[in-house]
Amino acid sequence: MDLFGSILSVAFFAQVLRLFTPYYLGASAANFSERSGVVNIAIEGFMISAAFSFALFSIVFGNPFAGMFFALIIGILLSLLFALFTIKLKVNQIIAGVGFNLLMAGASKFLIVLIFKSSSNTSRFESFYQIPLLKDIPVIGNISGDYIILFSFALVFIGNHILFKTRFGLRLRSAGENPAAGESLGVNVRLYKLYGVLICGFLASLGGIWLASNQNTYSDGMIAGRGFIAIAAMIIGKWKPVNIFFACIMFAFFEALEILLQVSMPDFPTQIIQMLPYFITILVLIGFIGKTKPPAADGISY
C-alpha cells in the first residue's frame, strides 16, 4: 500500500479534521480560562467527567441530547467549584487543577464499577443523530454531519471575534493581563475570571462528550492525555485562537498518521510517531519556534 498516497487522500484529511475536534475544544477551553488569568490544567479532568457523564445519561435517558445536556450541566457545576477554589478562595491554581484531574479520573473509575459492574467501560449507547442532508455529502459526510465538529470549526472564528473584537473579550483579557488596571476602570475582574472558567468548563466538556459519542461508549483512559496536549497546543498557539487551530491540526495530523501506520505498516514502531508531537512541544517550550508569552497575570490569584 502506498503510504504517501494514503496521507494525501481525502479520507486521511477527513480523519485529521475529526481528531482535531477534541484538541481544539480543549485548547480553546484552556485559552478562555488563561486569558482571564486562571490557569486550568484540569482540562483532562473536565473531559473525563463530561465523557463519562455523557455516556451515563445517554444510557439512562436513551437520548444523546439529554446526555449532552446533563454532561454540560455537570461540567459547568464543576467549573463553579473550580472557580470557588481558585477565584474566591485563591487556592494555588496548579494544585487545584491537579486535584480536579485526580478526582475526575478516580470518580469515573469508581462509578463505572458501581453502576455498570465493569472494570473499564460503560455499556454502549446510541450516538448523536447526524444533521440531515449534510451527513449525506460523500466522503466528508461524517464531518459535515457532526454538530460538535462543525461547532469547533466555527469556534475558531467565534473565539477570535469574542476575544479580540468585543467588550466582553477586552474585559476578560484585562483580567488576565493586569487585573488592577482593569479594576481601576470599573471592570469587575473576578466576575470576568468566573466567565473565563465557566466557558472553559463548557468547552472542555464538549470535547469529552465528542470523544465518548465517537466511540459509542465511555471506557476508562479514553481521554488519553488529550487534555494535556490541548494545553500544549494552546501554548504553541500563543494563546491566539487562529494559531491554536494550526497547533491542533498538527497534533491531529500526527495522531491520524499513527493510526494509519498501525494499519498499513504493522511492523513500523508507531511509538516514534506517537513521540513526535510531544517532541515538538518540548522544542516549542524551550523557545525553538519563537517566543511564547502567556497573559501577564496568568496564574496569579487576584
Add this chain to the structure above:
Amino acid sequence: MKAVEFKNITKTFGNFRANDDISFSIEKNSIHCILGENGAGKSTLMKVLFGSYKKDSGEIYVNENPVNFKSPLDAIKSGIGMLYQHFMLIEDFTILENVILGSEITAKTGINYTESKRRLNSLIDKYKLDLNLDDKVSDISIGAAQKTELLKLLYRDSEILIFDEPTAVLSPIEVENFFKIIRNFKEDGKTIILITHKLNEVKEIADEVSVLRKGKLVYSVKRENLDIKELGKQIIGDLELSIVISDDNLQAPEAKAEFEEIDVLLSLQNITLTENGLTKLFNINLDLHKGEILGVCGVEGNGQSELIELISGLNKNYTGLYSKNVRKISLVPDDRLKKGMIKEFSIGENLLMRLPGKNVFSKRLLKEKEQEVIAEYDVRVPEVGDIMENLSGGNQQKAIVAREIKLNCDVIIFSQPTRGVDIKASSFIHQKIYNEKMNGKGILLVSADLDELLALSDRLAVLFKGKIVKIFAGDEFLSGKQNSKELIGKIGQLMIGMEL
C-alpha cells in the same frame, strides 16, 4: 468657584494620623501644587478625595456640592481623574484598548473601533498628545505611556485631574512637554492638582501651593508670593540641609576641575556596543578618576542603561578597550523595586546578600547590621526586621544606598539615585554621594535630574544616540554653573541632538 474643598479632613491608620484636620480649597481652572515629604499625607489626602480611602471625619465638596465617594468609580463619574504614580496600563494591549477598557463604545457585533478612534484622535489632536492608537503599550516610551494615562482621563471627561508625582519618571524634554500639555488643560477650563517633590517645577507652573507636614496643612501660598527657599523650609521643618538643590545653590562645595592620569579608575576607549543590529553605544571614550563624580545625562534611552550595564560588567558584548584598576564596582540601580532589592527580604537580608564572606550568619549579626544601617542612614522602618516592601520609597532607597556604600568598592555607580524620593531623603543621599567622593571613590552619577547633576558633578558627559556628544569639564563647566540657566539650556540642546 471652588473645584474642591476639604473641610477638617482626618484620616487615621491605627494610631497614626495620616491626615490631621486638613482644610483648604482648590480654585477651579487653576494648577494647585501639593508639597510634602514622603509620608506627609499627600497621597492619603488624594486617595480620600478619590474614594480609595474612607475618611474618619470631615467633609469634601466638589464644585461646591458635598460628596461622599465610596469608590474611585464614583469619583470618576463626578469628573475626577487620577494619574497614578505607577502606571495602570496593560502592556499587551494597544493604546486604544487601554483607553477604552471599561467604557467601550459598542455596536451590534462588538466594539465600535471606528467611532472610538475618531473620538480619541480628536482628543489627541486637541491636546497635542502625539500618540498612535494602534501602538502596543509594551513598545512605547515612558512619556507616551503617561500620555496614554492622560488620554484615559480625557476620554472619561475628567474635569479635575490629580497627578501624583507625574514627572518623576520623565526626562527633561518630556517634562517640558508634559507641562505644555497641562497648561493646555488649564486653558481648557480644567483643574489640576499636582503632587510633587520638585521645587523648580512648582516655581514654573503652580498657581497656588499647599504644604503638608506630618499630616497637617502647614503652609499655603499663592503664585505672587512664592519663595522657593521658604517652601523648602516649610516642607522639611526646622532641619538644616547641607545641599539644598535649587536655582540659588547649584554648586556643591569643592567641585574639582582637574584630574591626574594616575588617578584613573576606569577607562573606556573606543567602546562600541551593538544589540540586535542596533548601535546602542558608539565610540565611547571616558575615564573615571579617584575622587571624582562623573555625571552622565541624556534623554532616557540614549545609551545610559547600556553604559551602566557595560561598566558594571552585566554586558560584555562590546568592542573596544575597557580597563579597570578596581576589583569591584557597586551599583545603585534606577529601578529600586525590580533591580535594587528583594522586596520580600528585610534590610539586613538584603545587605548580607551582597556583603562578601558572610556565607553563614547568625540572627544576631543580621540584626546588628540592620540596626547599623538604620542608625547611620536614618532609615525609618515600621519595626526592625520588617521586609523592604513595607518601607516608603525614600527609605527603601536609603537602605539600598547604604548597602552599596558599605560594600566599600572603589567605584560606585548611582543611577537615578533620588528618583521619586522626597527632598529630605534626596538631600541625605546627595550628602552621602558627596562624602564618598571625598573619601576618594570614583562615582558615576547617571540621572535625569539636571539640577542634581549640576550640583554634584565634577564633569558632565552628555549622551545622545549612544554617543558622548560633549563632556563639560574644567573651568567652562565650573564657571558655567554660576549661570545655570544658560548651562542647562546648552545641555538641553545637546540632549536632543542639536549642535551648539
